[in-house]
Amino acid sequence: xxxxxxxxxxxxxxxxxxxxxxxxxxxxxxxxxxxxxxxxxxxxxxxxxxxxxxxxxxxxxxxxxxxxxxxxxxxxxxxxxxxxxxxxxxxxxxxxxxxxxxxxxxxxxxxxxxxxxxxxxxxxxxxxxxxxxxxxxxxxxxxxxxxxxxxxxxxxxxxxxxxxxxxxxxxxxxxxxxxxxxxxxxxxxxxxxxxxxxxxxxxxxxxxxxxxxxxxxxxxxxxxxxxxxxxxxxxxx
Numbered sequence: 001x002x003x004x005x006x007x008x009x010x011x012x013x014x015x016x017x018x019x020x021x022x023x024x025x026x027x028x029x030x031x032x033x034x035x036x037x038x039x040x041x042x043x044x045x046x047x048x049x050x051x052x053x054x055x056x057x058x059x060x061x062x063x064x065x066x067x068x069x070x071x072x073x074x075x076x077x078x079x080x081x082x083x084x085x086x087x088x089x090x091x092x093x094x095x096x097x098x099x100x101x102x103x104x105x106x107x108x109x110x111x112x113x114x115x116x117x118x119x120x121x122x123x124x125x126x127x128x129x130x131x132x133x134x135x136x137x138x139x140x141x142x143x144x145x146x147x148x149x150x151x152x153x154x155x156x157x158x159x160x161x162x163x164x165x166x167x168x169x170x171x172x173x174x175x176x177x178x179x180x181x182x183x184x185x186x187x188x189x190x191x192x193x194x195x196x197x198x199x200x201x202x203x204x205x206x207x208x209x210x211x212x213x214x215x216x217x218x219x220x221x222x223x224x225x226x227x228x229x230x231x232x233x234x235x236x237x
Contacts, residue, residue, distance in 0.1 A: 008052075008217060010034070013061040020068040021058060029083040031058045031073065035228070037178030038092040039080035040218050044174045045096045047214035049105025055082075093123060096171050108171045115166045118158055122165060122172045125151075130179040137233045142193045145183065149195050149202065152176065156201035163201075163208040177209055185222045186229045 013034065021029065030046060032039035046055045060069060060079055070077035074088050081090045082098065089098060100108040110116060129148050136144035159167035166172055180195075184206070187193045196203035209215050 011057060011059060013059040014066055015061045015064040016066050018066050020072060023072055024086055028055045029058045030055050031060055031079050031081045033062045033079050034059055035220050036079050037182060040178040041092045041174050042080045042095045042099060043218045044215050045099045045108060047217060049103055051103055051105060054103060093175060096174055100171060110166055119166050119170060119172045122155060123175050126175045133179060133183050142191055149199060153199040153202050156205055163204045182225050185225050189226045190234060
């Protein structure tokens with residue numbers, strides 16, 4: 001399995017016996033789970049924009065989550081959520097756009113009209129993309145997931161000024177990579193299949209993403225992913 005990127009020292013997840021942070025004290029907090037792909041999106045955006053000192057990570061143990069999180073922070077009781085300017089916002093695709101628009105740092109969405117239009121198209125498709133991958137696990141996974149990976153390979157050929165989905169690294173890559181990362185690992189370990197085989201642009205995309213500390217610092221332990229998928233989605237494996 002691929003090794004993890006070098007991580008900074010991360011705070012331990014808060015549990016049902018943990019006290020809450022001093023809520024709504026002016027501190028901006030990103031509530032996440034280290035293993036959640038949706039939370040990973042916002043974590044990557046925060047890192048890439050260099051906001052580690054502006055947005056504090058607050059990891060939550062989803063198997064033993066504190067009652068105060070639902071009662072006082074986010075009634076939806078899921079992650080990610082962002083505490084900012086006296087309010088709490090949720091939904092990962094909304095949050096990556098919010099972080100990009102409301103904080104300093106490298107812009108994560110291009111100004112070029114053609115790229116903006118294609119980027120919105122790709123983001124609007126990402127939920128269908130990830131759903132198709134999960135559905136594939138119920139049948140011949142390699143065959144059934146192939147169209148989704150072909151979609152990504154074709155999208156990576158749209159712009160030739162860089163290796164990412166809009167040429168340069170953007171919110172669109174952030175929207176897709178947490179799910180592609182997990183399925184690349186599961187397909188390699190469980191089905192002995194390399195999803196980049198015959199897909200050179202996808203292979204290059206992975207190579208370039210793995211050069212970004214903003215992403216590699218958020219990667220999950222591959223064995224943890226395999227164990228989780230076997231338990232939840234692949235009990236027959």
